Amino acid sequence: MNISVFYLIAFLSVFFSLMVIFAKNPVHSVIYLIITFFTFTIHYILLNAQFLAIVNFIVYMGAIMVLFLFVLMLLNLNKETEPVKSLLVKLAGVIAGMCLLVVLAGSLKAISTSAKGNPSTQEVVQNLDLGTVKYLGKVLFADFLLPFEVSSILLLSAMVGAVLLAKREKTEIS
Amino acid sequence: MEEIVKTIQGVPLNHYILLSAVIFSIGVVGVLTRRNAIVIFMSIELMLNAVNLLLTAFSAYSGDASGQIFVFFIMALAAAEVAVGLAIIVMIYRNTKTTDINVLNRLKW
Amino acid sequence: MEAQSSAVNYLPIIFQMLVAIGFVVGTMFVTHLIGPKRKTKDKLTPFESGIEVVGNARQPFSIKYFLVAILFVLFDVEVIFMYPWAVNFREFGWQGLIEMFIFMGTLLLGFIYIIKKRALDWD
Numbered sequence: 548m549n550i551s552v553f554y555l556i557a558f559l560s561v562f563f564s565l566m567v568i569f570a571k572n573p574v575h576s577v578i579y580l581i582i583t584f585f586t587f588t589i590h591y592i593l594l595n596a597q598f599l600a601i602v603n604f605i606v607y608m609g610a611i612m613v614l615f616l617f618v619l620m621l622l623n624l625n626k627e628t629e630p631v632k633s634l635l636v637k638l639a640g641v642i643a644g645m646c647l648l649v650v651l652a653g654s655l656k657a658i659s660t661s662a663k664g665n666p667s668t669q670e671v672v673q674n675l676d677l678g679t680v681k682y683l684g685k686v687l688f689a690d691f692l693l694p695f696e697v698s699s700i701l702l703l704s705a706m707v708g709a710v711l712l713a714k715r716e717k718t719e720i721s
Numbered sequence: 722m723e724e725i726v727k728t729i730q731g732v733p734l735n736h737y738i739l740l741s742a743v744i745f746s747i748g749v750v751g752v753l754t755r756r757n758a759i760v761i762f763m764s765i766e767l768m769l770n771a772v773n774l775l776l777t778a779f780s781a782y783s784g785d786a787s788g789q790i791f792v793f794f795i796m797a798l799a800a801a802e803v804a805v806g807l808a809i810i811v812m813i814y815r816n817t818k819t820t821d822i823n824v825l826n827r828l829k830w
Numbered sequence: 831m832e833a834q835s836s837a838v839n840y841l842p843i844i845f846q847m848l849v850a851i852g853f854v855v856g857t858m859f860v861t862h863l864i865g866p867k868r869k870t871k872d873k874l875t876p877f878e879s880g881i882e883v884v885g886n887a888r889q890p891f892s893i894k895y896f897l898v899a900i901l902f903v904l905f906d907v908e909v910i911f912m913y914p915w916a917v918n919f920r921e922f923g924w925q926g927l928i929e930m931f932i933f934m935g936t937l938l939l940g941f942i943y944i945i946k947k948r949a950l951d952w953d
Contacts (some may be wrong), residue, residue, distance in 0.1 A: 613899070706901065
């Protein structure tokens, strides 16, 4: 049952991410992206990574996507059609993306055939507590303490950058 | 509980890698074919999420929590990136009245 | 020993979401199906407290809202970082508390910067 759920959700992920890049209206793109992120949340739950599922739900769907929608509304894109690239450039882009996909899939195939019977590629989760908040917290504060503190500096710099960028215009006007 | 281990076992890791590769490629195509800066930004988010899923799958299949911690940091980074990036896009819009990236093909005008 | 939770434990949530979405979609579909439809021009206009509709709904609004939204996202991430610490609070003890205070102190610097820059002022 779980296997078919995975394929269903994987199909939905691919379908909605395709809709994101092919939707004409940017607002529709944002909505499809939210649905895509929701399918990713289900993927995380299926992988037993519950904490990441919640974080994905709160941060990505709750905050980041709202910010995207907010900016679209702020920019007041009333006209339905946006400028489109020429067909040639579009075709080249699609071909380049497909080439990347072929390379990735081909290398994956090469690895999996060369490593046939290697149990490390098919190893299964043993620790059911792996994705819980408690376990991740222990690992985070034991092995990843420095990245944790550095990420606070990252957030600080993002705050300063956002304030500087968004505030400047207002002082000029007033 | 045994059943859950079995069912997770049912999906080979290769399929997760393939799914992530497909979604990453879709993100690349989106970056290459669209001209609206916000849609390009959303495609980049799609690529980040494909990598997140792949790292989580690796972490779950190898029983090592480091991958999930890494995804956690990537999510924090994505939030910071979105905050600064969208502020830049808003400033660009205020200066040029458009989000079309073809207007921005000169560094100075 | 706390209960181990896994994907199966989310099944009730999925059921609840299915029922909620199904109810909304079902009622909307049924009312659409069995309700009478008399479309006049006045009925199709957006309702604006009886006043004539003026202009477009998508007006550009102030950038101040945007700044608040951005800062909300950043502090949202900060709170997310606190969950793994809060769950293990007793085990980490004083050391964990000091580590968390360093983290929050850095972000407090950012908050002081925001206040000093008067970014949240709504003049």
